[in-house]
Amino acid sequence: MDEAFVKNVAEAIALFGFGGGILLLFCLIAEAFLRHREGLKPFSRETGHNYLFFPLGPLLEGVIANTLLIAGLTALWHLTPLRVAVNWWTLPLYFLVGELAFYIFHRAGHELRIFWADHSIHHSAETYDFTVNLRHTPFSTVYRLLTWSPLALLGFHPVVLVLMAINIPAFQTFCHTQRIGRLAPWFEWLFVTPSNHAVHHACNPIYLDKNYGGLLMIWDHAFGTYQRLEDSEPPVFGITRQPRSSNPIRVLTHEFRYLAGDVRAAPGLTAKLKVLLGKPGKTFQADHAPDPMVIERGLAGH
C-alpha cells in the first residue's frame, strides 16, 4: 500500500474528526442549555455515565483500535488477488459498501449475544439526546474486524472501506435527539433521521432489532429491518434488561455478567456456543438472582 496515500487518508480522518468534534461540542452545549430552559437538570446520573464512557471512543477506538482494525484488514487484503480500484468512479460503490459494512457490523452487535454484551452499553441509556453519542463501547472494533473481513477479502481497499464505514455513519451523531420530529416522508424512508433512529434505540417489542442503517436506510429496506416510528407506539428508550445502577463499572459490565452466568450454566460446549452466538433473549438463560438495580421489561437480555 502506498505510504503517502495512507498518510493522507489518516490526516483526512483526523481533520474530519476534529471538525465533527466541534459540531458535537456545540450539540452538547445546546443540549445542556435546552435542558436548563425546560426546567430539567443539565446533567443527570445517566449523562454523567455518557461523558465517562466517551474516552472509549476517540482514545481507545480512534487512536489504537482503528489502527489495529486497518492493519488486520490490510493483512487479509494482501491475501487476496481481488482488487476494487479506488478512484472517482468507484467511490459511490465504496460508499454503498461502507454503508453495508456498517449495517452488518451493527446488526451483529444486536443479534449475537457476545457482541450485544458490548453494544448494549450504548443502548442502556434511558434518555435519547446528544449525550448518548458519547456513550461508546470498548470492544466494537473486534466485531468490526470480523464482519468487515469478507469485504477486505473481496478486494475493497481497507483504508477507504474503514473511512467510509466509520465516518459516514458518524452522521448519526446528529440524530440522537427527540427535539426534532418527523421529516419529509421520502427523507425518512431514505435517510437515518432522529425519528427512525429513535426506533432503533427503543425497546418496545415492535421496535426491537430495527433500523441498523448508518446514513441510509436502504440496507434496512433490503433486509426487512426497517420500521417507521408509529404515533400509536411512543418509544421507550433503553434495553429490556435495564441497568439502573449509578456505578459506571456495573453499567459497563451489565450484560457481560449475565452472559458469563449463562455460558457457565449452559450444559455442554454446543450449548455454551449457542449462548455466545445466539440472539439475545432467545438463548439458554440461567436462573439469575433478582437485582434491585435492574429493571426487567421482558425478553431478558435484549
Place this chain on the structure above:
Amino acid sequence: MTELSGSAALIPLLMLFPLAATIRQSWPGAERCGGRISNAVSGAGWLVPLIFVVPMCIGLMIAGRLSPLPQRSYATIASSHGPAAGLAVAIAVVIAELWLVLAPAMVVLRFSDPAQRTAMRALIPLNLFLGLGFLAILLLIWR
C-alpha cells in the same frame, strides 16, 4: 501552479446547490418553499455531501489550512490548485460557516414540537454565539 482540468471547473458550480440548500435551511420562511424548481435547486438531497464537506472544512480551519474568511481561503487554494478549486473551497467555507452559526438552530426550530418552540427560540442566539465565538477564536489564532 497546478491547474485543474476543464471538467473540474464544474465543482464550484455544483457547490452552489448545497449552498442554496443550506441557505434554504437557514431561512425562517423555508416551509413556504416547495415548488419543483426550488426543490431541484435547494432540496434536502443537496445536503448529503455536506456530511463530508462541513466537518472537513472546520477541521481544515482548526489546522490553519483554511481561513474562516472565504476570500483568504480562495486566495490560498487558487494559488496552488487554480481558481476553480479556490472558488469551490470559498463556497464550502461559506456553507460551513452557515452551519456553524445559524442553520442547526433553524432546522431544530422548524422541526421541533410546536409546543416547545418558545423554549427553542433561544437556540438561535446560542448558535450565533457559539459559531461566531469559534470563528473569532480561529481568526485570532491564525491571523
